[in-house]
Amino acid sequence: MRRRGRRVPEEGRGGASGKLGGSMEGRSGDRLWMSMSLEIAASAPVTTIATIGVHEGQTVTLRGWLYNLRASGKLLFPIFRDGSGTIQGIVPKAAVPEALFESLKNLTLESSVIVTGKVRADARAPSGFELDVVDLEVVQRVDDAHPFPITLKEHGVDFLMEHRHLWIRTPRQSAILRVRATIMRAAAEYFDTNGFTRTDPPILTPAACEGTSELFEMDYFDEKAYLTQSGQLYIESTALALGKVYSFGPTFRAEKSKTRRHLTEFWMIEPEVAFCGLDELMELAENFIAHIVQSVLKQHRGDLKVIGRDVTKLETIQAPFPKISYDEAHRMLEEAFSKGLIESKHTYGDDFGSPDETYLSNQFNRPVMVHRYPAAVKAFYMEPDAADPTKALCVDVLAPEGYGEIIGGSQRVDSYDLLRQRILDHNLPLAAFEWYLDLRRYGSVPHSGFGMGIERAVAWICGLDHVRETIPFARTLNRIYP
RNA sequence: UCCUGAGUAGCUCAAUGGCAGAGCAUUCGGCUGUUAACCGAAGGGUUGUAGGUUCGAGUCCUACCUCAGGAGCCA
Numbered sequence: 281m282r283r284r285g286r287r288v289p290e291e292g293r294g295g296a297s298g299k300l301g302g303s304m305e306g307r308s309g310d311r312l313w314m315s316m317s318l319e320i321a322a323s324a325p326v327t328t329i330a331t332i333g334v335h336e337g338q339t340v341t342l343r344g345w346l347y348n349l350r351a352s353g354k355l356l357f358p359i360f361r362d363g364s365g366t367i368q369g370i371v372p373k374a375a376v377p378e379a380l381f382e383s384l385k386n387l388t389l390e391s392s393v394i395v396t397g398k399v400r401a402d403a404r405a406p407s408g409f410e411l412d413v414v415d416l417e418v419v420q421r422v423d424d425a426h427p428f429p430i431t432l433k434e435h436g437v438d439f440l441m442e443h444r445h446l447w448i449r450t451p452r453q454s455a456i457l458r459v460r461a462t463i464m465r466a467a468a469e470y471f472d473t474n475g476f477t478r479t480d481p482p483i484l485t486p487a488a489c490e491g492t493s494e495l496f497e498m499d500y501f502d503e504k505a506y507l508t509q510s511g512q513l514y515i516e517s518t519a520l521a522l523g524k525v526y527s528f529g530p531t532f533r534a535e536k537s538k539t540r541r542h543l544t545e546f547w548m549i550e551p552e553v554a555f556c557g558l559d560e561l562m563e564l565a566e567n568f569i570a571h572i573v574q575s576v577l578k579q580h581r582g583d584l585k586v587i588g589r590d591v592t593k594l595e596t597i598q599a600p601f602p603k604i605s606y607d608e609a610h611r612m613l614e615e616a617f618s619k620g621l622i623e624s625k626h627t628y629g630d631d632f633g634s635p636d637e638t639y640l641s642n643q644f645n646r647p648v649m650v651h652r653y654p655a656a657v658k659a660f661y662m663e664p665d666a667a668d669p670t671k672a673l674c675v676d677v678l679a680p681e682g683y684g685e686i687i688g689g690s691q692r693v694d695s696y697d698l699l700r701q702r703i704l705d706h707n708l709p710l711a712a713f714e715w716y717l718d719l720r721r722y723g724s725v726p727h728s729g730f731g732m733g734i735e736r737a738v739a740w741i742c743g744l745d746h747v748r749e750t751i752p753f754a755r756t757l758n759r760i761y762p
Numbered sequence: 763u764c765c766u767g768a769g770u771a772g773c774u775c776a777a778u779g780g781c782a783g784a785g786c787a788u789u790c791g792g793c794u795g796u797u798a799a800c801c802g803a804a805g806g807g808u809u810g811u812a813g814g815u816u817c818g819a820g821u822c823c824u825a826c827c828u829c830a831g832g833a834g835c836c837a
Contacts, residue, residue, distance in 0.1 A: 350795095350796050350797075350800095352796055353793040353795080355794040357799085358794095368796085368797080372794065404795070424789090427787075427788070430771095431773065431786070431798085431805075432776095433785085433787080433798065434786095434798095435774070438830080439773070439774090448798090494835090511835090533837085536835090537836070538830085538831080538834070541837080542836075543837090580769080631835095633833085634832090682837090687837075688837065733837030739811060755837085759829095
């Protein structure tokens with residue numbers, strides 16, 4: 281990333297921060313060009329870089345930023361970005377007005393511009409198209425004294441996160457955010473087109489949903505309140521009102537987890553279905569995930585290429601997914617340990633650790649569904665398996681390539697007596713759960729649901745090594761700025 | 763909370779206990795097809811903080827701070 285030359289002082293434009301129409305400020309000798317270029321600009325259609333191919337041979341206007349600038353003597357190669365992609369412009373000194381050449385030659389990176397040029401197909405261009413620039417208006421020139429801090433070279437994690445508000449301008453980060461948007465849209469779309477009603481639960485809650493994780497506590501007038509860690513209990517009640525429902529929103533966990541899979545604030549989409557058992561829930565989950573992945577493949581081939589994702593790993597993501605019981609998974613881990621493929625031995629009855637999940641998910645080329653965990657290691661609201669009451673009717677979906685758990689779900693306890701006993705066994709305050717017990721007093725039915733963490737799904741689908749890149753502004757244990 | 767590792771120029775990193783360096787960025791100059799362009803020159807430092815050992819500390823010791831990876835916990 282570079283910037284060339286310095287503004288000539290007598291032009292009085294060096295560092296003209298906030299001044300509009302930089303290139304239109306030519307002296308009297310430039311007046312003819314000025315009026316001509318204004319006409320060109322006025323007549324050229326405004327378009328975006330992503331769709332510029334349909335304008336081949338035409339003169340168009342782009343509105344964006346100077347992403348990079350290379351020069352070779354009297355030839356300039358500005359690269360523009362506009363949020364939809366990047367395109368290289370060509371500016372030969374002999375072919376454009378002097379003021380235009382000088383204005384661009386000294387322009388600082390990330391200055392905002394309105395650029396007009398002729399679209400030309402060129403085999404040398406990565407995107408297939410280049411822009412022969414005929415006019416350039418500088419909307420705001422980045423001051424020489426404070427150049428754009430993010431360069432095309434490598435940076436450390438801390439520096440990038442400290443400048444996250446600027447880091448998101450880079451092609452890779454922008455591509456990730458576009459894919460995230462599609463994942464969120466496809467997820468909601470799947471439920472919207474399959475008879476679900478969206479019912480969002482409150483963010484401020486009076487007590488823990490599960491009582492296990494740490495919560496963010498806050499003062500609610502004279503009471504204590506907590507940021508939600510899951511909308512599940514609330515959507516169980518809307519499911520008994522509306523049949524098939526889902527919620528979609530931010531959730532908060534005050535766990536002091538410092539890993540590539542954890543955020544303190546993350547987005548979760550949670551369906552809940554009345555008259556639904558575990559098998560039907562697993563079918564819902566696999567069709568849901570397949571729909572999301574196929575939607576991303578259909579709409580973001582270009583972005584996935586920018587991100588560097590191996591799409592052949594995504595093309596295999598079709599329902600049905602492999603389904604194994606906790607007992608089968610345990611046997612796989614025992615065998616792996618005896619062959620020396622994993623370091624620590626899994627103890628039957630314990631939950632799986634991260635290395636265990638990584639091993640299991642690596643055995644399949646699609647997400648694997650692990651069901652019927654020991655009830656003792658799972659949440660209080662999970663229905664026991666009638667065939668073996670020590671097991672819970674629950675399922676975890678482990679993403680391939682070692683991405684771990686992206687979905688956790690279960691059939692819920694529908695018996696009033698059992699649920700009440702479970703609440704007491706877990707030392708939870710009964711009074712806080714009276715409304716939840718009401719759902720078992722008045723027309724209780726078997727019902728099931730799951731929650732999918734959006735950021736983990738984005739990390740997997742994009743092939744990222746950390747969830748902090750999957751959300752515009754990640755909230756982690758050590759960072760709440762910017 | 764625990765384990766491990768890292769803090770040196772704006773950024774990414776070097777420097778056997780003995781003169782604090784490189785690449786990129788910045789500034790100046792050169793180049794008409796560059797792809798993180800390239801070539802030449804210049805400026806740029808309280809080595810995270812506070813103590814200590816030593817003739818001498820970026821380097822060794824102690825404490826603290828910040829960050830990263832992992833464990834536990836979870837989506």
